[in-house]
Amino acid sequence: MLAKRPIPKVPPKSRLAVFKFSSCDGCQLSLLNLEEHLLELVDAVEVAYFLEARRRELPPPYDVGLVEGSISTPHEAQRIRQVRRDCRYLVAIGACASSGGIQALRNWADIGEFVGAVYPNPQYIRTLDTATPIAAHVFVDFELRGCPVNHAQLLELVSALLVGRRPNVPTSSLCLECKRRGLPCVLVTHGQPCLGPAVQAGCGALCPACNRGCYGCFGPMEQPNLNSLGDRFLELGASHRQIKHLLRMFNAYQEPFKQASDHHERLEQQK
Amino acid sequence: MSQTNASNQKYFLPRAGLEPLVRILRQRGYTVLAPTRRDEIISLAPVESADQIARGVHDHQDGGRYRLTQADPEIMFEYVLGADSPKRYLFPPELPLVELRVRGNRFVPTSQPPAIAQYAFLGIRACELAAIKVQDRVFGHAGQDTLCADAAEYYRRTRRQALVIAVNCTRPGGTCFCASMGTGPAATEGFDLSLTELRDGFLLTVGSQAGAALCAELEIRAPTSTEEGLAEMKLAAARSHMQRHLDTRGLKERLEQTIDDPNWERVAARCLSCGNCTMVCPTCFCFTVSDSSGLTDGVYGRTRRWESCFSHQFSYVAGSGPVRSTIAARYRHWLRHKLCTWWDQFGVSGCVGCGRCITWCPVGIDLTEEASRLGRHVPGAGVVPIPKAGGTKEALP
Ligand code: SF4
Ligand code: SF4
Ligand code: SF4
Ligand code: SF4
Numbered sequence: 001m002l003a004k005r006p007i008p009k010v011p012p013k014s015r016l017a018v019f020k021f022s023s024c025d026g027c028q029l030s031l032l033n034l035e036e037h038l039l040e041l042v043d044a045v046e047v048a049y050f051l052e053a054r055r056r057e058l059p060p061p062y063d064v065g066l067v068e069g070s071i072s073t074p075h076e077a078q079r080i081r082q083v084r085r086d087c088r089y090l091v092a093i094g095a096c097a098s099s100g101g102i103q104a105l106r107n108w109a110d111i112g113e114f115v116g117a118v119y120p121n122p123q124y125i126r127t128l129d130t131a132t133p134i135a136a137h138v139f140v141d142f143e144l145r146g147c148p149v150n151h152a153q154l155l156e157l158v159s160a161l162l163v164g165r166r167p168n169v170p171t172s173s174l175c176l177e178c179k180r181r182g183l184p185c186v187l188v189t190h191g192q193p194c195l196g197p198a199v200q201a202g203c204g205a206l207c208p209a210c211n212r213g214c215y216g217c218f219g220p221m222e223q224p225n226l227n228s229l230g231d232r233f234l235e236l237g238a239s240h241r242q243i244k245h246l247l248r249m250f251n252a253y254q255e256p257f258k259q260a261s262d263h264h265e266r267l268e269q270q271k
Numbered sequence: 272m273s274q275t276n277a278s279n280q281k282y283f284l285p286r287a288g289l290e291p292l293v294r295i296l297r298q299r300g301y302t303v304l305a306p307t308r309r310d311e312i313i314s315l316a317p318v319e320s321a322d323q324i325a326r327g328v329h330d331h332q333d334g335g336r337y338r339l340t341q342a343d344p345e346i347m348f349e350y351v352l353g354a355d356s357p358k359r360y361l362f363p364p365e366l367p368l369v370e371l372r373v374r375g376n377r378f379v380p381t382s383q384p385p386a387i388a389q390y391a392f393l394g395i396r397a398c399e400l401a402a403i404k405v406q407d408r409v410f411g412h413a414g415q416d417t418l419c420a421d422a423a424e425y426y427r428r429t430r431r432q433a434l435v436i437a438v439n440c441t442r443p444g445g446t447c448f449c450a451s452m453g454t455g456p457a458a459t460e461g462f463d464l465s466l467t468e469l470r471d472g473f474l475l476t477v478g479s480q481a482g483a484a485l486c487a488e489l490e491i492r493a494p495t496s497t498e499e500g501l502a503e504m505k506l507a508a509a510r511s512h513m514q515r516h517l518d519t520r521g522l523k524e525r526l527e528q529t530i531d532d533p534n535w536e537r538v539a540a541r542c543l544s545c546g547n548c549t550m551v552c553p554t555c556f557c558f559t560v561s562d563s564s565g566l567t568d569g570v571y572g573r574t575r576r577w578e579s580c581f582s583h584q585f586s587y588v589a590g591s592g593p594v595r596s597t598i599a600a601r602y603r604h605w606l607r608h609k610l611c612t613w614w615d616q617f618g619v620s621g622c623v624g625c626g627r628c629i630t631w632c633p634v635g636i637d638l639t640e641e642a643s644r645l646g647r648h649v650p651g652a653g654v655v656p657i658p659k660a661g662g663t664k665e666a667l668p
Contacts, residue, residue, distance in 0.1 A: 040566040159564050168561045172546065172582035175633070179550035180364035180577055182355055184312040187633045188337045197545035197633050211310070222583040225543045225598060232335070232634045 014162060017049035017062035019083050021069030021076050022103055022131060026148040027094035028052045028068055037155055044162060060086035064161055067140075070096040072103055072131040084138040089161060092134040093154070095147035095250040099219055103131040104253035132253070142167065147217035147250040150202050170201050171222040174214055178205035186213050193233040193246060198224035198256075219251035226260035240268035280483070282491040283498055285472040286345075289321040292436070293393070295488050301391035301434060304360060311339055312353035315360075315395070324394065325350065332445035332626065334635025348394060348468050351444040354631050356399050356553035357392055361429050362406065366575045368560065373569040381570075385425055391434040397455030398447070398625040400437055402553030403430070404461055408617045409556045434481060437462040441505040446626030448515040448639055454623045456509040467502040474502040515626065517639040525646040526611035529603075534644050539599035541634050546579030548628035548636075549605065554613075554621050559585065580604050610642055 018028060032053060034041060041047075048058035065087030071077050084090055092098045100107070106114060107130045115122045134140050144153055153169055160167040170176075174196035178185065186208050187194040194213030196205070200221040207214045220226075226247075233243050247261035284292075296303050297319070307316045308325040318324060327344035330337065330351060342349055370382035392399075410426035440447070440456035449455030458465045463482035466473040474494055477483050529535075549555040559578040564571050578585045581602075586595040595601045613621030622638070629637050 037566065040568070044566040155566065156563070159566050162566070163564050165562070165564070168563065170582070171584050172579070173544070175545040175547045176550060176577070176579060176582065179354065179547060179631075182314065182359065182364070184310045184314075185337075185354070185547070185631060185633070188335055188631055189311045191336070194633075197543040197547070223544060223598065225541075228541045228543055228634055231541075 013044070013046040014063040015048040015058065015061070016045040016158075017060070017065045017087065018047075018052070019049075019065060019067045019069075020052070021067065021080065021097070021134075022072040023069030023094065023096045023101065025052060025068070027097075027146075030148045030151060030154060031066075034151055034155065037151075041155075041158065045158065062087045064089045064091065064158070066091050066093050067097050067134050068093055070100045070103060070131040070133060071128070071137050072106075073127050075126065077128065077137060080134060080137050089141045090134075090138065091142045091144060091157060092140045093144045093149050095145065095217060095219065096131075097134045098143040098145055098254075099251040099257075100131045100133050100253035101147070102250060102252075105248060106131055107253055108248075142169075144169065145200055145202055145218040145251075150204070152204075153202055172201055173197055173221045174199045174201050174203070174205060174208075174218065177201045177203075178208045181205055181209065183208045186211060187232075187236075191236045193236060193238050193243070195229070195246060198226050198229050215246060215249060216257070217250045219254045220256040224256050226256055227263075230260060230264060240264040240271070244268060280477040280486075281494050281499065282475045282477075282486065282489075283472055283494040284466065284475045284489060284491050288472065288490045289324075289347075292485075292489060293318065293321045295485065296391045296393075296434070301389050303391045303393055304357075305393040306348075306350070306352055308339070312337065313339070313350050314353050315355050315357065315392075318393075329442070330444055332630040334446070334629050334637050335632055336635065337630050345470075346468065348438045348440075348466075349442040351396060351440060351442075351447065351625075352394075352399065354551045354627060356551075356625070356627070357390075357395055357403060357433075358406065358553045358555075360388075360390055360392075361403070361426055361433070362410065362556065362558075362577075363425075364577045366425060368573045368575055370573075371571040373571075378571065382572075387425065387428045387432070389432050390429065391436065393436045394438045395435065396438060396440055396449075396625075397458040398449045398452075398623045399553055400435065400458050400461040401449075401452075401454035401623040402625065405554040405617070405619055405621065405623065406556060408619065409554075434485075435462045435464075435478075436482075437465040437478075439465060439467040439502075439506055440509050441468055443509050443513050444626055444630070445514050446629040446637075447513055447624065448517050448626060449624040450510050450513045451515075451517040451519060451639075452620060452622060452624030453519075456513070457506045467505065469498060469501055469505075474498055515629070515637070515639050517624070517642060519620075522642065523611050523614050526607055526642070529607070529646045532645050534641065535599040535603045538636060538641055539597065539602055541636055542581075542598050542602045543633060544581045544583070544598045544601055545633060546581035547631045547633060548638075549579040549581060550577060551627040551631045552609075552622075553625055553627070554609075554623060555579070557585070580608070606638065606641060606645075609638070 048062055071080055095101050111129050115125050119125055144157055157167045178196055183205055186192040192213045195216040196214040199214050199216045200218045202218045230243050244261045244264040247257045251257050293303050302317050304315050305318045305324045306313045307323055313325050326347040327342055329340050329342040329349055371378040372381045410423040437458040443456055462478040465476045557578045558575050560575050562573050583593055586593045588594050595604055609621040
């Protein structure tokens with residue numbers, strides 16, 4: 001007979017921290033928008049640091065750090081290093097944190113000009129020339145894509161980390177989700193450019209469900225073939241300029257989108 | 272659906288007889304699934320009345336292109352089904368398999384087995400019947416061995432109580448090649464009743480005891496020889512109007528020799544690896560099973576979902592990483608599974624010639640065209656091997 005084992009002590013709740021860098025707060029809002037699941041979440045974890053939700057700040061270390069936003073100032077580049085040291089798991093959430101976000105469009109332009117145009121006293125502005133994803137600065141354990149992140153994926157992430165299993169976040173194409181839902185393909189039935197065949201699943205095919213093409217807020221999927229998809233868009237009547245703009249949105253600075261948009265920009269200028 | 276071809280007795284069912292047919296089926300507890308017009312596609316969906324069945328519409332299909340146009344408002348079935356086939360109902364895209372709760376120090380199953388609907392498929396085509404027969408071999412039916420015992424129970428039970436009223440194709444779709452695959456355009460087996468549409472009604476053929484029993488309640492009469500002749504002519508015309516062909520003579524043997532064919536690289540330059548072809552294929556059976564756990568409720572679940580061999584993650588094998596790392600390797604696996612290795616695995620072709628993978632491919636890759644090119648290069652005259660993995664930047668986990 002087995003010896004009676006002592007009943008293990010209930011482990012202290014995992015400590016969750018949420019950090020904001022250059023971003024619009026939409027992904028943090030997605031957390032607050034979890035509605036009935038929000039109560040479950042605060043039951044399941046100790047919300048130790050989440051300035052958008054509560055004033056109380058508990059000191060590090062944290063078990064899970066969710067990071068929203070990209071790195072666009074010297075101060076942020078410093079702070080993310082400390083955040084990394086403070087968190088056991090660091091998860092970049094959303095397009096800004098995983099690709100640089102909309103603000104990464106500055107990476108193709110002269111930041112000095114923007115600052116001069118926007119601020120009356122540009123000499124007080126301390127900013128970097130580029131906006132870059134978290135993973136360009138520190139090691140990231142996991143990324144959740146999307147602008148904003150998807151509720152179900154957020155819950156899946158936290159639930160998985162709590163029990164120590166791998167989050168079930170597919171990296172395959174949006175088309176798989178679209179077809180599982182039985183939606184009419186907007187590309188095939190309307191000839192609309194849809195980035196779905198090159199974009200990572202996760203949103204549940206929101207845009208095709210509203211009869212419009214996917215504009216890629218979940219970023220490139222595993223091994224996207226943007227050459228072929230771009231050729232198809234051209235056949236459907238899109239211009240190089242339109243294709244460039246489609247790719248240079250939320251995830252413009254993700255390498256496959258960046259390369260493809262540069263390619264269409266070159267062809268646009270050759271014309 | 273009964274396996275026996277009871278009588279092949281023929282009748283004439285007037286147009287007005289379709290409504291009572293739907294009513295009788297519903298009275299007998301069937302969910303009637305028929306082609307309906309949904310947005311811009313013909314989609315197989317539950318109907319409560321024959322009025323909801325799509326009519327007066329033609330489909331125009333080509334590689335990566337699908338459009339509907341208005342046609343003679345009286346005529347019902349001059350289109351083929353859109354992206355969805357009966358697969359969606361027999362092998363649903365998402366199926367919860369089990370739910371467990373923690374009670375004390377053990378898991379207790381708390382879910383009921385999923386409810387099994389009684390489906391009557393009305394208006395599905397010969398290729399779809401052939402595809403059902405193919406999936407029967409995968410998931411098991413009528414005593415056949417199964418590939419995946421537990422998950423297949425849903426398939427077997429749904430399948431056993433389904434009723435099939437097929438429609439013969441008088442106007443094949445633009446990407447169909449069922450005549451080449453020997454599966455259409457007319458249904459020869461696997462149905463309870465079949466209909467061939469004529470101007471004022473349908474030539475009805477009985478295919479099973481259950482079909483014969485249904486006939487007893489329908490307003491039917493014996494067909495005239497003109498009606499029978501007309502139906503024959505329409506089907507012969509459909510056969511000769513088929514716009515795509517695949518020469519199947521020696522095809523399997525030819526494809527066996529294509530591991531290093533340079534054409535895989537050529538098609539991989541176009542293929543997006545998006546998986547649309549496998550989602551819409553009525554015989555593709557791949558799925559993934561994933562577990563979930565609630566945050567605090569102590570509920571754990573397991574769900575089955577359609578998956579695709581075009582998904583890189585899906586070819587990931589513990590200990591060795593992805594076994595098909597390039598798009599060329601994945602396209603090769605797909606085409607050869609459909610037309611070659613399916614024979615070794617199940618003793619039939621994995622392709623029934625429905626043309627869906629051609630229409631719903633965003634870049635219009637045509638399986639018939641690719642298959643006819645393969646294995647025709649001269650050996651020794653510059654074979655391009657499929658490149659090894661590596662160099663591709665992958666997304667985080
Ligand atoms: S609508 Fe877009 S995401 Fe959906 S199947 Fe078509 S291409 Fe893919
Ligand atoms: S491989 Fe293509 S044509 Fe053949 S059955 Fe599948 S979808 Fe239809
Ligand atoms: S072709 Fe691919 S998705 Fe279809 S059954 Fe074969 S391996 Fe599965
Ligand atoms: S053949 Fe077409 S539908 Fe299939 S994965 Fe390639 S691009 Fe997608």
